[in-house]
Amino acid sequence: MGRYVVRRLLQMVPVFVGATLLIFLMVNVMGDPVAGLCGQRQCDPATAAQLKKEFGLDKPVWQQYLTYMGNVFTGDFGTAFNGQKVTELMSTAFPVTIRLTIVAILIEIVLGISLGVITGLRRGKPVDTVVLLVTLVVISIPTFVTGLLLQLLLGVEWGWIKPSVSSDAEFGELFVPGLVLASVSLAYVTRLTRTSIAENRRADYVRTAIAKGLPRRRVVTRHLLRNSLIPVVTFIGTDVGALMGGAIVTERIFNIHGVGYQLYQGILRQNTQTVVGFVTVLVLVFLVANLLVDLLYAVLDPRIRYA
């Protein structure tokens, strides 16, 4: 097991370097960021040159990348154009997005798996058909439509929630945005669980468990669910990263000042430091989430442990 983890960690190094290099090149290709800094007018050449020097933009790209990565390992992610340290931006943005992601993942797990189990056990019954239809609808409606509709109905028409999230972004305020963010994945989790449960229901070990006279509840949770969850765990695990990065739309609708907002601003202002910094951290989140998923397999199914 230890060796497995070490091997996985080593594999992360080239992925990390490759991903950051790619994003670094992509942002640089977009052109000179200083051009947009002076508004509608041209920055006077002397100031522009001075600014480029300050942000290290006067050097060749490979050198910029090396300096940047060197700094990153010492925890220095550079400075955004508004004079703030990128680490400072991260320290305000990530907690908010992590909270939003936790809410979304919890909704996915609780609602998604419960619905999946219910429909999986009652395949072909009216409940199953209704849930299948609903998930189909959810999957086919884009997030921004759901988001704007919920915001308008719950926020303006009925006044149940505030249409925008305050700058504290507490858990309670994040429920509706979290639901919106989770909606599509929620539908997938439901469907994945349903299929998996329905398949395993006819497996020998389930029949044995029932034959032994175990209570139905114990059969479902201990035997059926545990084995059926492997594909679902894979999906949810990789979804952690996707949700954090994909929160741009949801965060914009509900005015949440998280990672999505900072990334959006960074791209609009062509702020290499912000974009690369945030993406670097997101890449790490993806990698760690994937690692955790692989480790979780071992917990769920001992046979995988020594593979």
Added chain:
Amino acid sequence: MRGVMGVRWVVGAAAVALVASGCGGDDGGGGSGGDGVLTASWGDPQNPLEPANTNEVQGGKVLDMTFRGLKRYDPETGKANDMLAEKIETTDSQNFTVTVKDGWTFSNGEKVTAKSFVDAWNYAASLKNNQKNAYFFSYIDGFTKTHPEDGSAQTADTLSGLKVTGPLTFTIRLSQKFSTFPDTLGYNAFVPLPQAFFTDHAGWLKKPVGNGPYTIDSYTKGSQMSLKKWDAYPGTDKAQNGGVTLKVYTDNNTAYTDLMAGNLDLVDDVPATQLKNVKNDLGDRYLNTPAGIIQTLAFPFYDQNWNKAGSEKLRKGLSMAINRQQITDTIFQKTRTPATDWTSPVLGADGGYKAGLCGDACQYNPTEAKKLIQEAGGLPGGQVKISYNADTGSHKDWVDAVCNSVNNALGNEKACVGNPIGTFADFRNQITQHKMSGPFRAGWQMDYPLIQNFLQPLYYTDASSNDGQWSNKDFDKLVDQANASTDTAKAVEDFQKAEEVLRDNMGAIPLWYQNGSAGYSDRLSDVKLNPFSVPVYNEIKVG
């Protein structure tokens, strides 16, 4: 057991989240009055909040609340009135003596003196401080030494044209005659700065200290700034409310939704998509007033196709092919007015605005347009591409409409197409590198309400914002003449003559004047927008 426990714990946590959402806190702007604090929408300032480093509206709003300079533009008329200036005297339009009013202090108690101004201006003009508005000081003598344009080493830290002559007096020597110079001093870049700015710069940036009607109470970068009324403010334009909380919005649609839900008091940028409903939603709590902003189409005069003998006919023809009235009515819902000159109505007739100066060339006339373009030898390469940045401002809509209008006039589906460029930075990048191959979107928001500001920076040879590289000797001569004139009326007249030269060559196509728009909740009264389309926060009454 592990699996079962895990699932149970998860269910519990979700239940907590559900309950919490049901009884979430209520701390919004719609809450109790009394202290009279209003909440207003805001955008994250692009640059650090230093006066000479702030060149966009969002940062400008804060400076407008926390600072007062020598002059202030009347929120109603745009006229430059004395604020901290007791008097500004000159005999030759080149040497000025400034006397600062006694009794003004910064909110930290420090007195505002002549030195507060001179130090601030020297800081702004010094290249090593990277101030993006440095060029505002380029008229002052010695600027080329503190800010060498060619990138050579800086040889002075202070402007030789500025001299402190007493606690409250200083003199300014300009490098050229500039009759309307005192009127430019209302711009934010010219405000005084307290010593704390120089001694503890990082601390000051976290919480700027100024001399305006508001003080900054707290500032959470990227999300919110709360400003409080400064009770000891010595000026006559004291704040009529207890304070303003500026909330950063990621999207102006969300701000508008918040206003509708009673969660926000003031939105100063009504999203284009809501313009249709805004009168129903807000009635007379919707403002739509002229601002000092003009939109034009600029041309790449560095490209031979657009700059040969007779091509002014081509440009004039294009201008006549644009149905301005229809586009402003349908796409902008009358929040813009078809332009008939190159300035803005906020200047007023005395200030140099002249309705109809453009004449026939700005009137929609498809037959004449077609004739002119044919006489000029047709469109270069058979097609015009109008470049714009696609990231903000819904520029796509109007560019497509302009192209449609041109296509209809020429009876050719492919005569005109839009050329979107991904980001504003890249758009600016291509402009400064002279990569434009056809007309491109140009917008100008005035720095100060002077006709000079609408003409010189944009069309004078090699001027700072002359993106199309238009150059005309007659135009330059008239501008120089206007600047040298000590008589304001005569100066304005010369500027208008210069504008006629611009018209005859169609150096840029004027499209429309932009209005400022705002909407507010029924808790507020006396809301208005100044000529810069910024709300006059200190006059707003709450409750």
